[in-house]
Amino acid sequence: MSSASPGSTTGTPRRPEAARSRPTDLATDGLPTLALRGVTKTYPNGKAALREVNLTVPEGDFVFLVGPSGAGKSTLIRLVIREELATKGKVILEGRDLARLKRREIPRIRRRIGIVFQDFKLLPNKSVRDNVAFALEVTGTPRSRIGPAVDRVLRVVGLSAQADQRPGELSGGEQQRTAIARALVHDPRLFIADEPTGNLDPQISWEIIQLLLRINEMGVTVLMATHNAEVVTALRKRVIGLEDGRVVRDEMGAAYHRED
Amino acid sequence: MIAFVAFSLRRAWQGFWRNGLMSLAATASMVLMLVMLSGLVILLSGLDATLKYVESEVEVVAYLKDSATPQDVSLLQADLKAMPQVASVTYVSKEQALADFQTRQPDVANLVNALPNNPLPASFQIGLRDAGGYIDVATFLRSQSPVDTVQDIKKTVSQMISVISVLRTGGIAVLAIVGLTVLFIIVNTIRLAVVARAEEIEIMRLVGASDAFIRWPFIFEGALVGLLGAAITIGLLILVQARLAGLLSDFFEVLPVQASAMVGQNVALIVLGTGVGIGVLGSYLSVRSYLRR
Numbered sequence: 001m002s003s004a005s006p007g008s009t010t011g012t013p014r015r016p017e018a019a020r021s022r023p024t025d026l027a028t029d030g031l032p033t034l035a036l037r038g039v040t041k042t043y044p045n046g047k048a049a050l051r052e053v054n055l056t057v058p059e060g061d062f063v064f065l066v067g068p069s070g071a072g073k074s075t076l077i078r079l080v081i082r083e084e085l086a087t088k089g090k091v092i093l094e095g096r097d098l099a100r101l102k103r104r105e106i107p108r109i110r111r112r113i114g115i116v117f118q119d120f121k122l123l124p125n126k127s128v129r130d131n132v133a134f135a136l137e138v139t140g141t142p143r144s145r146i147g148p149a150v151d152r153v154l155r156v157v158g159l160s161a162q163a164d165q166r167p168g169e170l171s172g173g174e175q176q177r178t179a180i181a182r183a184l185v186h187d188p189r190l191f192i193a194d195e196p197t198g199n200l201d202p203q204i205s206w207e208i209i210q211l212l213l214r215i216n217e218m219g220v221t222v223l224m225a226t227h228n229a230e231v232v233t234a235l236r237k238r239v240i241g242l243e244d245g246r247v248v249r250d251e252m253g254a255a256y257h258r259e260d
Numbered sequence: 261m262i263a264f265v266a267f268s269l270r271r272a273w274q275g276f277w278r279n280g281l282m283s284l285a286a287t288a289s290m291v292l293m294l295v296m297l298s299g300l301v302i303l304l305s306g307l308d309a310t311l312k313y314v315e316s317e318v319e320v321v322a323y324l325k326d327s328a329t330p331q332d333v334s335l336l337q338a339d340l341k342a343m344p345q346v347a348s349v350t351y352v353s354k355e356q357a358l359a360d361f362q363t364r365q366p367d368v369a370n371l372v373n374a375l376p377n378n379p380l381p382a383s384f385q386i387g388l389r390d391a392g393g394y395i396d397v398a399t400f401l402r403s404q405s406p407v408d409t410v411q412d413i414k415k416t417v418s419q420m421i422s423v424i425s426v427l428r429t430g431g432i433a434v435l436a437i438v439g440l441t442v443l444f445i446i447v448n449t450i451r452l453a454v455v456a457r458a459e460e461i462e463i464m465r466l467v468g469a470s471d472a473f474i475r476w477p478f479i480f481e482g483a484l485v486g487l488l489g490a491a492i493t494i495g496l497l498i499l500v501q502a503r504l505a506g507l508l509s510d511f512f513e514v515l516p517v518q519a520s521a522m523v524g525q526n527v528a529l530i531v532l533g534t535g536v537g538i539g540v541l542g543s544y545l546s547v548r549s550y551l552r553r
């Protein structure tokens with residue numbers, strides 16, 4: 001259960017307390033960023049998308065969420081961003097039970113989460129800069145603070161030079177980096193990537209992964225749902241496997257496929 | 261707060277122009293509805309004025325027997341005044357009736373003087389609050405002993421009143437139906453405009469925009485559609501005003517009613533209020549389904 005196996009390509013300096021923690025450990029080392037306790041999600045049509053899911057993600061962790069389509073990965077993410085509520089059990093983000101949030105608290109907790117998707121979800125008629133600034137504008141950030149914040153995250157993702165281009169003029173990788181910049185601009189504590197490399201070729205995928213690792217190095221907890229076996233196996237991070245709505249494996253330094 | 265309003269207005273303005281086609285569709289249906297609405301309002305207010313005029317002209321005349329004593333007369337007058345249907349009661353004495361007759365018919369005035377006594381009866385002229393009270397008042401009068409005869413209201417006037425009442429009730433019903441139908445169409449058109457931007461709303465929700473930040477730009481945009489629709493409608497009305505005024509004065513020629521003064525300003529206000537109101541309502545309803553989760 002070491003934090004990084006010999007095959008790891010990263011030198012991610014885990015925080016000591018994060019490195020000691022076990023996947024299912026309760027808060028022996030401070031508040032975990034994310035915790036699911038006996039979470040079951042049944043949709044109105046009777047389909048159970050998640051069954052009795054327990055997991056703890058300590059602060060600063062980097063977690064791959066793997067499993068076949070329909071295993072419940074997307075449902076899990078929708079519960080974490082409080083797009084949906086668990087039918088049973090608790091979803092706890094930074095110590096807050098999401099089911100007990102008041103309506104008006106939901107937007108505030110979402111600003112603690114950065115999220116990107118396979119399809120980028122950029123606004124096609126806005127420039128890169130305006131797409132990123134949008135996240136600040138719609139949350140009531142004073143205009144004087146928007147410019148510097150946008151410039152900073154564009155530097156982080158390496159898009160300063162493309163700031164005035166529109167998504168249609170960018171490559172897929174650049175579009176995803178724009179989405180990442182937008183997700184970072186609120187200084188989230190948890191970064192969720194839902195199949196971020198699903199539409200990208202291998203070379204570009206690696207660039208995106210490197211960026212996510214950098215974000216993780218900055219202390220942000222990263223949760224990445226993916227089918228990209230090559231990336232998962234190469235990085236030897238924590239891997240949580242979902243199948244039919246259940247957690248079937250939760251291993252540190254694991255590969256995409258079970259190795260035992 | 262000011263920053264929030266400025267933000268919402270700016271977004272509304274951008275939203276309106278960036279989604280040109282949907283905005284155009286919404287504004288066009290808004291104009292269509294408002295034109296229909298103002299047409300109906302003009303027609304209805306015309307009918308209303310006509311009805312009011314006709315009604316104001318309706319009075320019941322009761323001729324009294326010569327044998328009626330002054331006490332009988334004043335008792336009856338008090339009874340009439342107490343009736344809720346009655347607006348005014350005027351007593352016309354025999355002498356007054358004769359004098360009136362002589363001024364109206366100066367040619368035969370001397371002839372009247374030759375008569376041994378005054379042949380004209382005293383009468384009550386009773387003004388009604390509304391024409392519908394006629395039957396009650398007439399029935400009451402016929403049952404009173406001092407009353408000789410009750411003059412029949414002219415058949416045509418009574419028919420006219422009932423036709424106009426039906427038209428007015430019908431007009432309001434048509435207005436309500438048309439209004440609801442078009443409200444439905446406009447709400448749906450605005451809904452389409454909002455659906456076209458579902459992704460934008462989704463992004464706003466994901467980055468943690470509060471409901472107010474999502475809702476108000478759309479509400480302002482709806483108000484803008486209403487405002488623009490109202491402005492175009494009022495512009496169209498001003499363009500056809502000359503012809504319309506001619507039509508109306510033809511229509512009202514027979515009646516001493518001030519048509520144009522009554523119509524213009526009210527219609528403009530109704531058009532403006534309805535346009536903006538429906539625009540706002542449509543946006544509110546459309547966005548609500550995205551926020552309620």
